[in-house]
Amino acid sequence: xxxxxxxxxxxxxxxxxxxxxxxxxxxxxxxxxxxxxxxxxxxxxxxxxxxxxxxxxxxxxxxxxxxxxxxxxxxxxxxxxxxxxxxxxxxxxxxxxxxxxxxxxxxxxxxxxxxxxxxxxxxxxxxxxxxxxxxxxxxxxxxxxxxxxxxxxxxxxxxxxxxxxxxxxxxxxxxxxxxxxxxxxxxxxxxxxxxxxxxxxxxxxxxxxxxxxxxxxxxxxxxxxxxxxxxxxxxxxxxxxxxxxxxxxxxxxxxxxxxxxxxxxxxxxxxxxxxxxxxxxxxxxxxxxxxxxxxxxxxxxxxxxxxxxxxxxxxxxxxxxxxxxxx
Numbered sequence: 001x002x003x004x005x006x007x008x009x010x011x012x013x014x015x016x017x018x019x020x021x022x023x024x025x026x027x028x029x030x031x032x033x034x035x036x037x038x039x040x041x042x043x044x045x046x047x048x049x050x051x052x053x054x055x056x057x058x059x060x061x062x063x064x065x066x067x068x069x070x071x072x073x074x075x076x077x078x079x080x081x082x083x084x085x086x087x088x089x090x091x092x093x094x095x096x097x098x099x100x101x102x103x104x105x106x107x108x109x110x111x112x113x114x115x116x117x118x119x120x121x122x123x124x125x126x127x128x129x130x131x132x133x134x135x136x137x138x139x140x141x142x143x144x145x146x147x148x149x150x151x152x153x154x155x156x157x158x159x160x161x162x163x164x165x166x167x168x169x170x171x172x173x174x175x176x177x178x179x180x181x182x183x184x185x186x187x188x189x190x191x192x193x194x195x196x197x198x199x200x201x202x203x204x205x206x207x208x209x210x211x212x213x214x215x216x217x218x219x220x221x222x223x224x225x226x227x228x229x230x231x232x233x234x235x236x237x238x239x240x241x242x243x244x245x246x247x248x249x250x251x252x253x254x255x256x257x258x259x260x261x262x263x264x265x266x267x268x269x270x271x272x273x274x275x276x277x278x279x280x281x282x283x284x285x286x287x288x289x290x291x292x293x294x295x296x297x298x299x300x301x302x303x304x305x306x307x308x309x310x311x312x313x314x315x316x317x318x319x320x321x322x323x324x325x326x327x
Contacts, residue, residue, distance in 0.1 A: 001236070002026045004066045006051060006099065007073030008044070009036025011181050012114065012225065015174040016070060017044055019229045022175075028064050030057075031073070037325035040179055051095035057102035068110035068236055069103060071096065074144070077187060078118065078282075081140035092143035097150060104159050110239045111151065111162040112232055117221075117248070117287060119145040119166060127290040130166070130246050137282055152244065161243045163235035168221035168250035168289050170228050172310040173317035179225075180317030182324040190222070190311060193261055194318045197270040204272065206257050208279035213286060217257035221250040221288040224304030224313070234298040247298070250289025255307050267311045 003020055007013040008029030013036065020027040021044060029041055032050040045064070049056045051073055060066070074092045075081065081088040103111065118141030119134045136142040154160040171190045173180035181191045195201040209216040231249050238245060255263075261274060294300045304310050 001067040002028065002064055003236070004028050004030055004061065004064070004069045006030045006069065006071045007036065007114075009033055009038060009040055009046075010072055011179075011183070012170055012228065013070075013072035014040035015179045015225045016072065016229045016232055018042065018175040018179060019226070019233060023233060028060070028066070030060060035183070037182060037327050039325040039327060040182075051091075051099050054098050054102055057099060058106055061102060061106040061108055066106075066108050068112065068239070069099065069108060070112040070114075070232065070236075071099065072114045074114065076116075076140065078138050078140045079187075081138055081143070085139040088139045088143050092140075093146050093150075096147045100150065100154060100160065104154070109159070109161045110236065111160055112236055112239075113147060113151060113162060113164045115148055115164045115166045116141060116144045117166050117168045117250070117289065119148065122282070122284045123287075126286050127252060127288045128248060129290045130248055130293055148246075155243050161239045163232075163239060163245035163247070165231060165235060166246070166248050167228060168223055168248070168287065170225055171222050171314060172224040172226070172304060173313040174224075174226040174229065177313050177316040177320070180314060180321065182321070184324070189220075189257065189260055190264070190314050191318070193264040194268070194314060196272040197264055197268040198318065198322060199272075200322070202273065203275050204261060206261075206274060206276045208283065209276045210279075211285040213256055215256050215258045218283055219254035219256045219286040219288065221252065221254050222260075222307060222310060223250050223302070224310045227251075227302040227304055231294055231298065231300050234300055238298060247294040248289045248291045249294060250291050251302055251305055252289055252291050253305070254286060254288040260307065260311075263307050263311050264315070267308060267315050
């Protein structure tokens, strides 16, 4: 298939692009490079563009005779979304509506959407299933849920076949450790701890050590980037038979902040300063997934179930690119 990968120069998008190409598909990357990195593109076809540019979207969809679209071009920082909600609604909702309109006008029906576990807010029951009530507690989660509803109604109108994939914590490096996390500024836990292990950060902070968990720190579900991308491929293929697919994507196993820190120390062989500080507002004690539905319906299997394997790939990438991609 010819697949337009929106946000294909970013962390998840670049890994998805590499996997699509490796599986015999023809990915075309559409990215404005505001967050992504040209060095992550490889030799894949690239269109420099913004999702706000309706005419360019239509031109690109027609020019490459696109069969399906994958969308990774959202803003993802929870804290920033609270400070700048309109910016998040504009990019994550309005621009996605623009993309869906361009797809409708060019007859492209298949759409794989990068959603998030943030649509669940602070769930009362763990692990989280797809039927867990949706109650986002920040603009980021709310914008993702809004797009899911938009896709649902567009599908009900017979104009869209879509998969909404709700990620937990994507991490690690893919494509033989060639493609890793390079957010600027970085906010994800594993890269931050690795920076501390490399001496690029004075310490690593633990936000809250008094949670009702075995070691007092928050527990989260970490999923390797290649396992995540594999689920996208399976969902894309399934859209030939289904109009609406919704899946949680996680390992189903949680690790605490302290466990992640100790794992990085073990993998790196480095020690570094760890300091405890107060809780952050809105941080649930435990967030883990029930991904049984994706495993049953898609035949999806995770290859990187253990945290140490995930961290090993991330450590290799950060040592290859100690200052991030050479942009």
